[in-house]
Amino acid sequence: MGHIKLNQITKSFGDVEVIPPLDLTIENGEFAVFVGPSGCGKSTLLRLIAGLEDVSSGHIEIDGRDVTDVPPAKRGLAMVFQSYALYPHMSVRKNIAFPLHMAGMDQAEQQRRVERAASVLNLTDYLDRRPGQLSGGQRQRVAIGRAIVREPAAFLFDEPLSNLDAALRHGMRMEIGELHQSLSTTMIYVTHDQVEAMTMADKIVVLRAGVIEQVGSPLDLYREPRNLFVAGFIGSPT
Ligand code: ADP
Ligand code: MG
Numbered sequence: 001m002g003h004i005k006l007n008q009i010t011k012s013f014g015d016v017e018v019i020p021p022l023d024l025t026i027e028n029g030e031f032a033v034f035v036g037p038s039g040c041g042k043s044t045l046l047r048l049i050a051g052l053e054d055v056s057s058g059h060i061e062i063d064g065r066d067v068t069d070v071p072p073a074k075r076g077l078a079m080v081f082q083s084y085a086l087y088p089h090m091s092v093r094k095n096i097a098f099p100l101h102m103a104g105m106d107q108a109e110q111q112r113r114v115e116r117a118a119s120v121l122n123l124t125d126y127l128d129r130r131p132g133q134l135s136g137g138q139r140q141r142v143a144i145g146r147a148i149v150r151e152p153a154a155f156l157f158d159e160p161l162s163n164l165d166a167a168l169r170h171g172m173r174m175e176i177g178e179l180h181q182s183l184s185t186t187m188i189y190v191t192h193d194q195v196e197a198m199t200m201a202d203k204i205v206v207l208r209a210g211v212i213e214q215v216g217s218p219l220d221l222y223r224e225p226r227n228l229f230v231a232g233f234i235g236s237p238t
Contacts, residue, residue, distance in 0.1 A: 001063055001076075001153045002186030003028045004049060009058030011044055011210075018044055019210040021058065026154075026188060026203070031180050034190045035197040035233070036207035042190040045207070046156050049188065050079050063153060078147035079156045082163050086131040086142055092118075093127040096145040110149075117148040120182060121175075137168045137175075144179065154186035161196075173200060194235060198222070206230050 004026040011019040018041050026032045034042045047053040049060060051072035059068045067075050086095050093114055094101075100110045118124045121141045131139050140160065147155055157176070161169045177200055180187050191197055197204050198218045206213045206221065206229075214226045218234075225231035 001028065003063050004154060004186065005061040006049070007059040007061070009048060009055045009060060011048060011053065012056045017210070019048070022210070022212060024205065024212065024215070026186060029184045029186055031187045031189065031200060031202045032205060033197040033201035033203070034188065034205045034207060035192065035194065038192055040207045041210040042192070042207055043158050046158050046188060046190050050077055050156055051075050052079070076153040077156055078150050078152035079158070080144055080147045080160050082143065082160055086139060088131050091128050091130060092123060092134070092142050095131065095142055096149055099146060099150050113149040117145040120148065120179065121145050136164050137172055140164065140172055141175070148183070152185065154188060157187065157189045159191055176200070194233060198234065206233060
């Protein structure tokens with residue numbers, strides 16, 4: 001589970017085409033990073049996959065199913081927002097269980113999933129606290145926990161660490177990497193940070209003005225950047 005295929009998708013806002021026809025496949029279990037300068041369309045592309053924006057044309061498949069017209073909640077994906085999207089008045093336990101509660105899942109199954117997510121994320125001792133009583137990194141983990149409990153086919157992250165300081169960012173990068181190892185679920189991670197892309201990705205997708213300049217492993221891009229833009233962005237010695 002977690003195979004994502006974009007077939008000739010485009011996106012325009014009014015008269016402005018921000019994504020010209022684009023094809024991309026993300027394999028099951030892959031850690032894909034969308035990287036590129038601010039305004040190049042990373043968030044738009046992620047939101048199209050999530051269904052938070054409708055494509056102007058083209059098709060999106062998830063695990064062989066055409067989801068182009070399927071609403072976000074039924075695509076089987078989980079978008080991880082920054083930690084400030086937590087509910088301050090609810091315990092960590094309730095924050096993590098929230099999507100399951102909304103889906104009407106029975107209490108026992110909710111608790112089972114919350115406890116499993118908490119154990120993966122080292123949050124077991126914090127379940128009865130409020131978000132305000134946690135560190136920034138712990139809050140970010142709660143936001144991830146809320147995605148894990150839904151057992152999605154893929155996780156979508158849009159610059160989840162941009163509000164954290166450098167030391168915390170480094171720690172969270174490692175944690176997200178470990179999470180990917182332990183869940184082996186597809187992850188798509190958006191960042192404008194080359195270091196994050198190079199250290200986290202199985203596959204890097206380099207975007208410029210809505211166009212994919214190159215797709216490849218960090219090593220491929222480093223050794224054989226297709227053009228000066230990619231070389232400059234990745235920091236290859238050309
Ligand atoms: P990135 O995430 O790479 O910084 P975005 O996907 O947010 O870039 O934006 C890509 C382009 O689309 C930008 O030119 C941005 O101004 C434009 N854009 C994004 N969302 C909207 C919107 N809702 N309405 C109009 N233009 C938008
Ligand atoms: Mg963005």
